Amino acid sequence: AQSVTQLDSHVSVSEGTPVLLRCNYSSSYSPSLFWYVQHPNKGLQLLLKYTSAATLVKGINGFEAEFKKSETSFHLTKPSAHMSDAAEYFCVVSRSGGYNKLIFGAGTRLAVHP
Amino acid sequence: DAMVIQNPRYQVTQFGKPVTLSCSQTLNHNVMYWYQQKSSQAPKLLFHYYDKDFNNEADTPDNFQSRRPNTSFCFLDIRSPGLGDAAMYLCATSRSGTSGYNEQFFGPGTRLTVL
Numbered sequence: 001a002q003s004v005t006q007l008d009s010h011v012s013v014s015e016g017t018p019v020l021l022r023c024n025y026s027s028s029y030s031p032s033l034f035w036y037v038q039h040p041n042k043g044l045q046l047l048l049k050y051t052s053a054a055t056l057v058k059g060i061n062g063f064e065a066e067f068k069k070s071e072t073s074f075h076l077t078k079p080s081a082h083m084s085d086a087a088e089y090f091c092v093v094s095r096s097g098g099y100n101k102l103i104f105g106a107g108t109r110l111a112v113h114p
Numbered sequence: 115d116a117m118v119i120q121n122p123r124y125q126v127t128q129f130g131k132p133v134t135l136s137c138s139q140t141l142n143h144n145v146m147y148w149y150q151q152k153s154s155q156a157p158k159l160l161f162h163y164y165d166k167d168f169n170n171e172a173d174t175p176d177n178f179q180s181r182r183p184n185t186s187f188c189f190l191d192i193r194s195p196g197l198g199d200a201a202m203y204l205c206a207t208s209r210s211g212t213s214g215y216n217e218q219f220f221g222p223g224t225r226l227t228v229l
Contacts, residue, residue: 034217043118043204043220044157090156102218104156 002027004093006105014113019063019078021108023091026072033074034092034102035065044090050074061085086112117141118221120205126227127195135190135224137205146188147218148180149204157204163188164210192226200228 007022025031032051036044048059055067065076074091091105118139127133137146144165149157161170163182177199179191192199202225206218 032217036220041202041223041225043120043222044206045220046217049217101159107154107156 002029002031002093002095002103004091004103004105006089006091006108008108009106010109010111012111012113013081015083016080019076019081019085019110021076021089021091021110023074023076023105024072025074025091025093027093027095029095032094033065033067034094035059035063035074035076036090036092038088038090038107040087047076047089081110081112083112083114086110118205118207118219120203120221120224122224123222124225124227126229127192128229129196130194133192133195133226135192135203135205135226137188137190137221138186139205139207139219139221140186141207141209141219142185143207143209143219144185145208145210146182147206147208148178148188148190149206150199151202151204151223153201160190195226195228197228200226202226 035047147162148160151157205221
């Protein structure tokens with residue numbers, strides 16, 4: 001079985017400060033992990049993915065995430081927040097190999113203040 | 115640019131009046147998905163097509179149906195919309211491969227309002 005827990009439902013940061021969105025996963029199999037971003041009334045956009053290659057994954061718009069198997073975590077970070085980063089972020093786990101039904105976390109709403 | 119397109123972006127229907135949402139893709143992906151997303155919730159998978167094979171999720175109501183006439187197009191039919199079906203409907207695609215179905219690419223969604 002697989003599951004995802006996003007530890008914060010809301011995160012608020014000031015523009016120019018670091019962003020940390022936390023995600024823990026549970027998987028009986030070797031997982032694939034994704035972060036998607038969703039701006040209001042838009043579809044989901046893939047930020048980055050981990051598929052058993054490098055544990056530090058770099059994505060678009062300056063985001064990166066580190067896969068830590070010992071901690072079963074896949075936290076999303078960005079050194080300096082921009083106003084345009086305000087959105088909903090979903091951590092997603094899928095099984096590597098075979099059918100990859102996506103298991104979504106509940107989402108974290110990121111607010112960025114001037 | 116290769117993409118997933120959904121039409122219309124906003125759809126208003128009346129209670130009980132059938133409605134069809136459409137999705138097309140230029141990615142030439144063989145797997146297509148339909149999700150329902152209610153306000154402040156994660157997307158919920160309704161069903162997916164692997165090529166022409168239809169795969170329904172166990173908890174998807176019979177009120178929801180889908181058609182895939184060819185690789186590029188997929189339709190979501192809601193036979194008798196209720197107020198509880200008001201939501202954002204997201205179409206997604208992926209390409210099957212040796213490492214599984216790989217990441218999914220999402221369209222912009224159709225916001226359905228039921229009056």
